Amino acid sequence: xxxxxxxxxxxxxxxxxxxxxxxxxxxxxxxxxxxxxxxxxxxxxxxxxxxxxxxxxxxxxxxxxxxxxxxxxxxxxxxxxxxxxxxxxxxxxxxxxxxxxxxxxxxxxxxxxxxxxxxxxxxxxxxxxxxxxxxxxxxxxxxxxxxxxxxxxxxxxxxxxxxxxxxxxxxxxxxxxxxxxxxxxxxxxxxxxxxxxxxxxxxxxxxxxxxxxxxxxxxxxxxxxxxxxxxxxxxxxxxxxxxxxxxxxxxxxxxxxxxxxxxxxxxxxxxxxx
Amino acid sequence: xxxxxxxxxxxxxxxxxxxxxxxxxxxxxxxxxxxxxxxxxxxxxxxxxxxxxxxxxxxxxxxxxxxxxxxxxxxxxxxxxxxxxxxxxxxxxxxxxxxxxxxxxxxxxxxxxxxxxxxxxxxxxxxxxxxxxxxxxxxxxxxxxxxxxxxxxxxxxxxxxxxxxxxxxxxxxxxxxxxxxxxxxxxxxxxxxxxxxxxxxxxxxxxxxxxxxxxxxxxxxxxxxxxxxxxxxxxxxxxxxxxxxxxxxxxxxxxxxxxxxxxxxxxxxxxxxxxxxxxxxxxxxxxxxxxxxxxxxxxxxxxxxxxxxxxxxxxxxxxxxxxxxxxxxxxxxxxxxxxxxxxxxxxxxxxxxxxxxxxx
Numbered sequence: 360x361x362x363x364x365x366x367x368x369x370x371x372x373x374x375x376x377x378x379x380x381x382x383x384x385x386x387x388x389x390x391x392x393x394x395x396x397x398x399x400x401x402x403x404x405x406x407x408x409x410x411x412x413x414x415x416x417x418x419x420x421x422x423x424x425x426x427x428x429x430x431x432x433x434x435x436x437x438x439x440x441x442x443x444x445x446x447x448x449x450x451x452x453x454x455x456x457x458x459x460x461x462x463x464x465x466x467x468x469x470x471x472x473x474x475x476x477x478x479x480x481x482x483x484x485x486x487x488x489x490x491x492x493x494x495x496x497x498x499x500x501x502x503x504x505x506x507x508x509x510x511x512x513x514x515x516x517x518x519x520x521x522x523x524x525x526x527x528x529x530x531x532x533x534x535x536x537x538x539x540x541x542x543x544x545x546x547x548x549x550x551x552x553x554x555x556x557x558x559x560x561x562x563x564x565x566x567x568x569x570x571x572x573x574x575x576x577x578x579x580x581x582x583x584x585x586x587x588x589x590x591x592x593x594x595x596x597x598x599x600x601x602x603x604x605x606x607x608x609x610x611x612x613x614x615x616x617x618x619x620x621x622x623x624x625x626x627x628x629x630x631x632x633x
Numbered sequence: 634x635x636x637x638x639x640x641x642x643x644x645x646x647x648x649x650x651x652x653x654x655x656x657x658x659x660x661x662x663x664x665x666x667x668x669x670x671x672x673x674x675x676x677x678x679x680x681x682x683x684x685x686x687x688x689x690x691x692x693x694x695x696x697x698x699x700x701x702x703x704x705x706x707x708x709x710x711x712x713x714x715x716x717x718x719x720x721x722x723x724x725x726x727x728x729x730x731x732x733x734x735x736x737x738x739x740x741x742x743x744x745x746x747x748x749x750x751x752x753x754x755x756x757x758x759x760x761x762x763x764x765x766x767x768x769x770x771x772x773x774x775x776x777x778x779x780x781x782x783x784x785x786x787x788x789x790x791x792x793x794x795x796x797x798x799x800x801x802x803x804x805x806x807x808x809x810x811x812x813x814x815x816x817x818x819x820x821x822x823x824x825x826x827x828x829x830x831x832x833x834x835x836x837x838x839x840x841x842x843x844x845x846x847x848x849x850x851x852x853x854x855x856x857x858x859x860x861x862x863x864x865x866x867x868x869x870x871x872x873x874x875x876x877x878x879x880x881x882x883x884x885x886x887x888x889x890x891x892x893x894x895x896x897x898x899x900x901x902x903x904x905x906x907x908x909x910x911x912x913x914x915x916x917x918x919x920x921x922x923x924x925x926x927x928x929x930x931x932x933x934x935x936x937x938x939x940x941x942x943x944x945x946x947x948x949x950x951x952x953x954x955x956x957x958x959x960x961x962x963x964x965x966x967x968x969x970x971x972x973x974x975x976x977x978x979x980x981x982x983x984x985x986x987x988x989x990x991x992x993x
Contacts, residue, residue: 408880411884413880413883413884432888433883433886433887433888433889434886434888436886437884437885437886438886440884441884442884444880444881444884447877447878447881448729448877448878448879448880448881449729449876449877449878450877451873451876451877451932452876452931452932453873453932453933457933461873461874461877461885462885464870464874464885464886464887465885465886467870470867471866471867471869471870521885
């Protein structure tokens with residue numbers, strides 16, 4: 360029995376466009392917290408969508424526990440994979456608890472009963488997810504009134520309400536203050552320790568270095584490096600991809616992991632084309 | 634909850650539904666009492682209603698017949714309004730666009746064209762204005778349905794390319810079909826100008842009519858309204874989730890393509906039936922869902938669909954009754970009245986609520 364979510368020789372191009380991804384192999388198994396890093400436009404979000412089954416690859420396959428993802432129905436897929444999107448097309452005019460309840464959709468009956476639909480199990484899962492995501496106090500607020508950071512935690516809560524073993528997070532810390540960034544990743548770490556698998560796309564290289572059981576570096580639609588945090592978060596790997604403006608230093612907690620901080624380095628002052 | 638609380642939190646859906654139902658029943662009674670030939674006292678009207686419904690002793694002479702006509706007319710008005718408003722609520726949810734309505738997709742125009750072709754081919758309304766041909770309303774209904782469904786074919790061919798339904802393409806293709814149908818209808822009208830009876834029937838059709846609706850038509854309309862409402866409730870949660878975008882809904886497990894297809898077909902069926910029964914009545918499909926959202930301060934589709942159907946039905950029924958009560962003898966078409974009253978009222982509402990309107 361093959362476990363995990365796996366991409367094999369994945370290629371993707373928009374119709375008539377240049378390839379966004381080429382020959383990408385990637386695996387995610389329960390108990391792993393994998394970080395996907397890479398410059399803007401390297402194909403990270405597209406890869407996440409392919410792994411979530413939202414977009415079909417041009418070539419190659421995505422499998423879940425050995426079965427092609429494309430053969431799963433949308434509901435069965437959503438019970439296995441939960442995606443925290445980078446942004447939504449529009450904010451719903453709803454209470455936070457109802458919005459997070461959207462994560463329970465795949466667990467409900469295929470057709471809602473014509474009258475009423477309150478299920479105690481759903482309410483409990485929503486409350487649990489809100490608490491886990493440190494958003495319990497927001498349940499009765501309107502989604503439109505939340506700050507960006509609060510909304511980000513609510514998005515995570517909605518994914519947790521899906522109770523899926525595989526979590527895919529697209530820049531989940533982008534709108535958070537440092538404290539909430541760390542708390543969010545500690546939460547993801549706890550979920551992973553409890554048996555889930557998580558793939559996190561991020562530009563926060565220090566946090567990726569701290570939390571990754573494995574990291575994958577994507578550049579120009581290809582995997583250019585992959586391995587443990589110690590193998591990936593090194594100048595020799597990062598500089599060719601991200602350029603020279605990085606300072607790397609051992610973290611003061613003695614973990615042996617590197618801090619990776621954006622910092623002007625070398626003679627260049629302006630932006631540069633890469 | 635005080636008035637301030639009501640303004641902020643809106644009316645509870647159950648309360649709103651109860652209020653609308655009472656209002657609808659009141660206007661139904663009004664529709665039975667008021668009209669040409671003679672007015673009935675409420676008690677008399679109720680007796681006649683019982684006779685029509687339960688076979689009790691009918692009213693004397695032609696009174697029962699008059700009451701029967703008025704009942705059919707009132708039920709037709711309610712069904713048509715309900716169908717148009719429900720169609721609009723479904724389409725606004727589907728497109729995530731407050732401007733969507735049965736008119737935009739060209740479905741209403743297609744239905745109108747289909748019905749008009751039947752009218753022109755075999756003569757006028759139920760009585761048969763071209764003498765002995767006596768086309769049954771069933772033919773006109775069928776023509777409207779075929780017209781509405783034929784409009785959907787090119788829409789799907791254009792917007793369904795690449796295995797998915799692209800909403801902007803669908804909207805733009807709908808506008809094109811709308812223009813095409815309107816052009817064909819105008820051509821048909823000018824070609825039949827020489828035949829006064831047919832031209833008159835087509836003109837009457839283009840502004841909607843509630844006169845002389847047959848029992849079969851009214852039954853069909855009420856049945857379609859009930860079935861479509863049930864169908865709409867089956868996709869209500871999916872429409873809620875679609876509000877954040879198709880990709881997000883798909884990630885949560887929604888079969889986006891199936892939901893879009895089902896919703897579109899439901900909305901088209903509703904619009905076609907409404908046109909088949911009463912011709913084109915604009916504005917109801919666009920405005921009523923907005924009124925409901927303003928009333929309840931909620932955007933979730935389960936209450937929205939039910940309340941839109943109720944409110945749309947009540948609105949068209951009320952318009953019809955009020956016109957008969959206050960402008961007797963002036964036979965304005967329901968489409969005309971709806972436009973004359975609805976448009977200024979909606980503008981006023983937009984102005985009065987300009988600070989509160991958000992992205993619904």
